[in-house]
Amino acid sequence: xxxxxxxxxxxxxxxxxxxxxxxxxxxxxxxxxxxxxxxxxxxxxxxxxxxxxxxxxxxxxxxxxxxxxxxxxxxxxxxxxxxxxxxxxxxxxxxxxxxx
Numbered sequence: 645x646x647x648x649x650x651x652x653x654x655x656x657x658x659x660x661x662x663x664x665x666x667x668x669x670x671x672x673x674x675x676x677x678x679x680x681x682x683x684x685x686x687x688x689x690x691x692x693x694x695x696x697x698x699x700x701x702x703x704x705x706x707x708x709x710x711x712x713x714x715x716x717x718x719x720x721x722x723x724x725x726x727x728x729x730x731x732x733x734x735x736x737x738x739x740x741x742x743x744x
Contacts, residue, residue, distance in 0.1 A: 646730060648723050649681065656719045658726050659685060663693070669706040673713040673722040679705075 647659040657672040659682075668685045670677040682705040689703050713722055729735070 646727050647685075648727070649677075651678075651681075656723045658723045660730060661685065661689060663689060666693075666701050666703040667706050668703065669708050671708050671710050671722075671726045673710065673719055675707075675712070677707065 645661045645663070647661065648656055649659055650656050655674055657670060657674075657677055659677075660669045660671070661667075662669065666689065668682055668689060670682065686703045686705060693701070710726070711722075713719060
């Protein structure tokens, strides 16, 4: 599940939840994802697995290494392109694309 998140109306990043692996991953072109936001998503995943009687396992966060934006305005485009890569089954952290 892909979740675009806007931080303080200034920056956007992408969070991807992998429930089968119990991982909450972030793709952030500025590295601004707060630990608090990630922990809230981890807690949500834990609550969801309990509600569906799945075995409780340890959830973790993963901040994916990804290309950094070169200005203060491309974060939305980074989120869109990474979402597209994930939907196509491509590893966005290994993909290069031009923002021009």
